[in-house]
Amino acid sequence: xxxxxxxxxxxxxxxxxxxxxxxxxxxxxxxxxxxxxxxxxxxxxxxxxxxxxxxxxxxxxxxxxxxxxxxxxxxxxxxxxxxxxxxxxxxxxxxxxxxxxxxxxxxxxxxxxxxxxxxxxxxxxxxxxxxxxxxxxxxxxxxxxxxxxxxxxxxxxxxxxxxxxxxxxxxxxxxxxxxxxxxxxxxxxxxxxxxxxxxxxxxxxxxxxxxxxxxxxxxxxxxxxxxxxxxxxxxxxxxxxxxxxxxxxxxxxxxxxxxxxxxxxxxxxxxxxxxxxxxxxxxxxxxxxxxxxxxxxxxxxxxxxxxxxxxxxxxxxxxxxxxxxxxxxxxxxxxxxx
Amino acid sequence: xxxxxxxxxxxxxxxxxxxxxxxxxxxxxxxxxxxxxxxxxxxxxxxxxxxxxxxxxxxxxxxxxxxxxxxxxxxxxxxxxxxxxxxxxxxxxxxxxxxxxxxxxxxxxxxxxxxxxxxxxxxxxxxxxxxxxxxxxxxxxxxxxxxxxxxxxxxxxxxxxxxxxxxxxxxxxxxxxxxxxxxxxxxxxxxxxxxxxxxxxxxxxxxxxxxxxxxxxxxxxxxxxxxxxxxxxxxxxxxxxxxxxxxxxxxxxxxxxxxxxxxxxxxxxxxxxxxxxxxxxxxxxxxxxxxxxxxxxxxxxxxxxxxxxxxxxxxxxxxxxxxxxxxxxxxxxxxxxx
Numbered sequence: 001x002x003x004x005x006x007x008x009x010x011x012x013x014x015x016x017x018x019x020x021x022x023x024x025x026x027x028x029x030x031x032x033x034x035x036x037x038x039x040x041x042x043x044x045x046x047x048x049x050x051x052x053x054x055x056x057x058x059x060x061x062x063x064x065x066x067x068x069x070x071x072x073x074x075x076x077x078x079x080x081x082x083x084x085x086x087x088x089x090x091x092x093x094x095x096x097x098x099x100x101x102x103x104x105x106x107x108x109x110x111x112x113x114x115x116x117x118x119x120x121x122x123x124x125x126x127x128x129x130x131x132x133x134x135x136x137x138x139x140x141x142x143x144x145x146x147x148x149x150x151x152x153x154x155x156x157x158x159x160x161x162x163x164x165x166x167x168x169x170x171x172x173x174x175x176x177x178x179x180x181x182x183x184x185x186x187x188x189x190x191x192x193x194x195x196x197x198x199x200x201x202x203x204x205x206x207x208x209x210x211x212x213x214x215x216x217x218x219x220x221x222x223x224x225x226x227x228x229x230x231x232x233x234x235x236x237x238x239x240x241x242x243x244x245x246x247x248x249x250x251x252x253x254x255x256x257x258x259x260x261x262x263x264x265x266x267x268x269x270x271x272x273x274x275x276x277x278x279x280x281x282x283x284x285x286x287x288x289x290x291x292x293x294x295x296x297x298x299x300x301x302x303x304x305x306x307x308x309x310x311x312x313x314x315x316x317x318x319x320x321x322x323x324x325x326x327x328x329x330x331x332x333x334x335x336x337x338x
Numbered sequence: 339x340x341x342x343x344x345x346x347x348x349x350x351x352x353x354x355x356x357x358x359x360x361x362x363x364x365x366x367x368x369x370x371x372x373x374x375x376x377x378x379x380x381x382x383x384x385x386x387x388x389x390x391x392x393x394x395x396x397x398x399x400x401x402x403x404x405x406x407x408x409x410x411x412x413x414x415x416x417x418x419x420x421x422x423x424x425x426x427x428x429x430x431x432x433x434x435x436x437x438x439x440x441x442x443x444x445x446x447x448x449x450x451x452x453x454x455x456x457x458x459x460x461x462x463x464x465x466x467x468x469x470x471x472x473x474x475x476x477x478x479x480x481x482x483x484x485x486x487x488x489x490x491x492x493x494x495x496x497x498x499x500x501x502x503x504x505x506x507x508x509x510x511x512x513x514x515x516x517x518x519x520x521x522x523x524x525x526x527x528x529x530x531x532x533x534x535x536x537x538x539x540x541x542x543x544x545x546x547x548x549x550x551x552x553x554x555x556x557x558x559x560x561x562x563x564x565x566x567x568x569x570x571x572x573x574x575x576x577x578x579x580x581x582x583x584x585x586x587x588x589x590x591x592x593x594x595x596x597x598x599x600x601x602x603x604x605x606x607x608x609x610x611x612x613x614x615x616x617x618x619x620x621x622x623x624x625x626x627x628x629x630x631x632x633x634x635x636x637x638x639x640x641x642x643x644x645x646x647x648x649x650x651x652x653x654x655x656x657x658x659x660x661x662x663x664x665x666x667x668x669x670x671x672x673x674x675x676x
Contacts, residue, residue: 288663
């Protein structure tokens with residue numbers, strides 16, 4: 001299929017045609033072949049005017065917190081409200097194993113077969129930045145196909161939370177009602193990304209959940225106190241908050257979605273939603289540029305030839321690190337990249 | 339003075355000659371002129387075999403924690419023990435203001451005039467990475483001049499703590515006996531860098547200091563629990579700890595220096611000191627390479643010509659960010675940097 005045939009299928013195809021076109025488009029985006037990449041760029045540029053109308057919801061939490069159950073329950077709840085729901089994933093472990101464990105359709109057995117849902121597992125290879133790029137692009141495909149809620153999930157390991165936060169309108173952190181869990185999230189800088197913290201499995205130990213809620217509320221307040229003021233924002237500002245739910249029992253979904261809706265309204269009214277998306281796009285561009293520059297440098301034949309002995313000399317303390325950097329940079333500066 | 343004259347002065351000069359050569363060498367290192375930089379690289383490479391014998395102590399803490407008083411008291415204490423002490427600084431605010439507020443000799447009036455001490459203020463311009471590079475290089479000059487304790491200080495704002503941690507053998511975090519202070523340090527990822535946390539001004543409110551000590555000890559334990567195991571290390575491992583001092587009254591210096599000495603012995607015996615320095619050198623090299631690549635890219639004439647309209651198109655949602663990145667990268671890839 002050509003890019004314009006794919007575009008036509010995604011924008012105007014009947015359900016079966018659209019679903020097939022989406023799958024083919026995302027596979028094209030994930031290809032590393034240069035000709036595929038050129039077609040993918042054509043397709044993306046064509047789809048772009050039809051994107052951006054969905055609400056982009058990022059969800060993160062450590063393994064065992066119950067993300068799949070939460071997303072399945074939430075997805076079915078949203079479909080019942082008339083939404084079309086896409087679920088994407090960023091699985092940092094896939095960058096190591098080459099295999100995708102997240103977004104597996106078997107984990108969401110009811111949602112995955114629902115005609116109003118589209119579930120796509122994490123891209124299964126490359127760096128975290130590369131995987132995130134594919135997911136960002138897949139999100140645009142889903143939006144062009146008129147999915148109006150896009151959920152991007154990740155497990156709470158590595159830097160994947162930052163990647164998810166960098167492509168969504170709202171970042172939700174799922175926590176267990178365990179003491180000390182919030183400290184780990186603070187340590188990793190994830191707590192301060194959270195627009196909403198959801199304590200899942202609150203039904204198991206109500207007292208523990210209430211203690212966790214108080215503790216996290218206090219942490220969020222302390223973290224927010226020293227945050228940098230955002231002078232660009234006008235109107236009412238969202239204050240991160242904490243909710244208790246039980247995804248398994250379906251309890252707490254309504255207050256959760258009310259909070260999300262309120263967040264969206266406030267962020268739209270005060271201009272932060274648009275500002276956040278603009279900032280995300282530009283950060284994404286620079287991140288990919290920086291990555292591309294590093295790649296080109298490391299693949300430069302003369303750099304590759306010089307690198308082993310340079311690293312050895314620096315490691316052994318025979319060559320100052322800054323001198324080594326200047327030497328290597330001067331190679332590339334005086335030679336065109338082939 | 340030529341690089342070899344400077345080297346001779348630093349290595350073998352009498353006190354007055356050495357001090358003058360050090361100042362001239364560091365000024366040369368801080369110069370942005372290309373010919374100066376080439377001379378500086380020659381000098382550094384010549385000095386390198388005579389460096390690395392000092393203990394490199396990083397000290398950070400928020401404004402008001404009493405860093406200057408602590409360093410002055412500690413410096414005089416160490417000189418009394420027979421050490422020669424150099425004090426360098428990384429002042430992140432200097433990258434904005436172009437003026438150096440840290441390392442000001444007037445803040446350490448006794449230490450600054452002592453013949454066994456060498457105090458140099460923060461380099462006063464450039465990016466944080468650039469300032470850190472100059473400080474790293476100044477450290478090598480001090481070591482070649484046989485200063486056997488090099489203290490690198492920074493205020494606790496921005497990323498300067500990471501820079502200091504990245505060039506020292508031991509990172510000491512000064513804290514006030516205030517509740518919540520440790521949460522800020524955890525949030526910023528500084529607490530987990532700390533090899534030793536020192537609660538200063540413990541004399542003012544002993545109860546508060548004791549509460550803070552208990553709280554920080556508990557935080558350090560929780561942070562350490564989930565730390566990545568270091569399989570390369572052998573022998574006994576250092577566990578971060580907390581001490582109370584009063585720099586103003588000179589109380590607690592002896593236990594502090596005992597802890598530093600014990601840390602140094604353990605890290606030398608288990609191989610971590612050498613491993614840390616090797617890792618620091620290589621990180622430093624890659625950091626400077628990455629920075630140089632970004633600089634060269636941004637200064638490329640065709641990139642500069644294309645950038646404004648590309649940024650606008652990405653910000654307005656007319657061009658996918660990843661496509662924009664690829665477009666800009668292809669300019670540089672097909673044109674030698676002039």
